Amino acid sequence: MSVLKQLKLRGKRQAKLLRALRKSMSLRLRINRTDLIRPRDILVFVTLRNEVARLPFFLDYYRALGVGHFLIVDNASDDGSAEYLLEQRDVSLWSSSASYKDASFGVDWINHLLWRFGPGHWVLVVDVDEFLVYPFCDTRPLSALTDWLEAQGRPAFSAMLLDMYPKGPVTAQPYCAGQDPFEIARWFDPTNYIIRRNSELQNLWIQGGVRLRAIMRDTPAQAPALNKIPLVFWARKYAYVSSTHMLLPRGLNRVFDESGGEQASGVLLHAKFLDTILGKTEEELRRGEHYAQSREYRAYDAMLHRKDSFWCEWSTEYINWRQLEILGLMSKGDWA
């Protein structure tokens, strides 16, 4: 890499961190329980808006994996999400009524909280509808994985987004608070993923799955990115660039093997396609606060009104991480 290129990337990273600092001005502290964070705790960082129904299962899921503390930015919820979170003993909460879009879709807020509280911890940055599945997650807590990664000298762990959907119209089965969303959205596309290298940041760019097959079939280039690096041993100089798709410094994006071997990786099960999407879609279309002029949401809206199903005869029903490994969606690498 040329010196010029290095300087350019460093400039980009510093601009990202400065921007995070500037955008953090809109964050208002609601409750700070970060004094409860112990030195080896794994921390979860989340931005959310109106997710009160999803929160109970979400928090319990990650508590069961052994997460120590949740640091959450509430983007002006009016459904009681903030009130619910204030009562949780392992949650620190900030709120912002500023624009989600202006804060790089929440990345700036999260980068700032990561900068303040992340260094020296393994951090997991997810949305409320993303559930991490990693090798041996049914028998080993998350700290087993992070201990191993640390011993291997690997600071980042890849977990691509896997869109889950129900059989039949998306809105046919109502989701109740506290329920496991994958009782409803149990299906996924096993092998239609398209991968390219992004030479600038050296990450892989993955598109595909049901959103490519069913929604973007005529405009595949616009299909959303599914590559994610949500689990990182944080240092103050790090910054997420675009959602959790990639990081700077770019060495963190080298989560894949190029000589034929497999590195360990996981999957983020994405419980987006539940009946809750109906309200979200309408709201987002009104607000226009999502990526690429909310193009994705307009497509959902059309689809939901037709009562289409995402399901096809080659959809696969979710069983466990071993199944995802056999399908080649994730790998245990040499973590035995």
Next chain:
Amino acid sequence: MSAQRAPASAPLGVVILCHTALHRVAAVVRFWLAASCPVVLHVDRAVPEADLQALRAELGAQPLLRFGPRHRCDWGSWGLVAATQDSAALLLDDFPDVTHVLLTSGSCLPLRPVAEMLATLQARPCVDFIESVPVAHGEWILGGLGEERFTLYFPFNWRRQRWLFDRAVELQRRLRVARRVPRPLVPHLGAQWWCLTRATLGAILKDPARPHYERYFRRTWIPDEAYFQTLARLHAAEIESRSLTLVKFDRNGRPNLFYDDHLHLLRRSECFMARKIWPEAAQLYDFFLNNRAAKLDPVPPEPARIDRYFELAAAQRRDGRAGLYMQSRFPREDASRVKSAGPYSVFWGFDQIFADFDYWLGQVSGLRVHGHLYAPERVQFHGGAKVWHGALSDAAAIRDYHPRMFLTNLLWATRGERQCFSYGPSDHMDHELDWFMATDMNARLSMITGAFALSIFRSGQTGPELIARLTEAHKREQEFLAILRSRWAVAEIRIHGLAEALGAPQQVLGGAIEGVADAPARAIHGWPALRSLDGFDAFVAGLSKQGLPPQLRKDLTL
């Protein structure tokens, strides 16, 4: 001096080197003490005093427990050997009943009751269990230096001062530094964890030349894998070169950790100890320290199964699964000659010569044969399916967005079933895809060149664009041929001219489907009929008059 007051003990003493997870160490110490085995605990000097005091308090006053003089034990440093020497000397001095000394680490876990171990040791009381392999047999080493460990100086720490370490090695190689091994030592290597007899260990510790040897070993690399292993060869009566401690190393030479879900594996080990145990593996500690196996049916030892388990993991990291392209495996173009998940056949021009080619091939092979997967309008999956295995869509836009990944996805999703499809100049051809297939060992490409003209002939089209279309198709075919004929092509490639294929159709087809369809099936279904060529000669003659390029005319003359 204190021989009279020394507490009676079991004949096995244990030295434990620890630096972390002290609560687990305490549990293991209590396990040994409960069996009257004396323990000398070496706590790394880097451990904070408060933690040490907490450990002492947790263990309480124990007549069979001593704390060894503390050293700083960096990975691969002399400190590990010094700590072992001092602690072992303390053990031998303070506990005269001890006939064997077991060296373990704080993350080792006993797998069997002490009585079993004592029985094994007493059955052959003079044997030292220490892995000790002559350095000349280099296989023992997993990555890293071999003989040079003993002939160079190593003033820098490999883990913390890697750059300086590498430079120092380079410099010494250039200067041809060659330290001499002190006589009469013969360098041996082996796992750090051993079980020595009092006689052997005492002789090593009291060797009059010990200061001389020490000066030498202090500057070798990873002396804890060499010092006792070499000196035991000098003093032991009988060595059994294996460790009683199960350790499985990964590709970087680090020990794999054992977790709760390894319980069934560890029960099948023949070893007495295992390392490293993940400190949070509560179930393992509970199971083995409390001998829960006593209440269960015995399990026959199957050490090969443990080896295989870790070998599979190492292979997955090193080689991965052929043909898999995913988030954490994305091999470069040239990383391997097998680039796809399974064998596949590509037929170029066959459907223009043979009537109902796809159907016939499906009949004789029993496979689900596709049409033109890269047809411009949509993917022609078998039976006109709209989605195929893996939830692959028939949408042309998605396929054309990344034609190569469309193929690798299909091959991965259908692994176990050979894929057969037609391909030709009328398809959405892709340069990257063409190169991929030509350089893939799994591909079998069978071509009949010039057959594209039959399709244009049958389209009934006339007029000036006809020659343009033919020329264009011919150009694409020539480009594809150039790739197949390049010196990088490793696929199984058969190329036939149109005249040759029409002259000996069964021979050409037979070669293309060799191994795909067997003879009995062919006997049942026969050969496919040839499609009509009436008027093709006149068609070519007519084109020649209109100015068909000579090369093309030659290819099309039957």
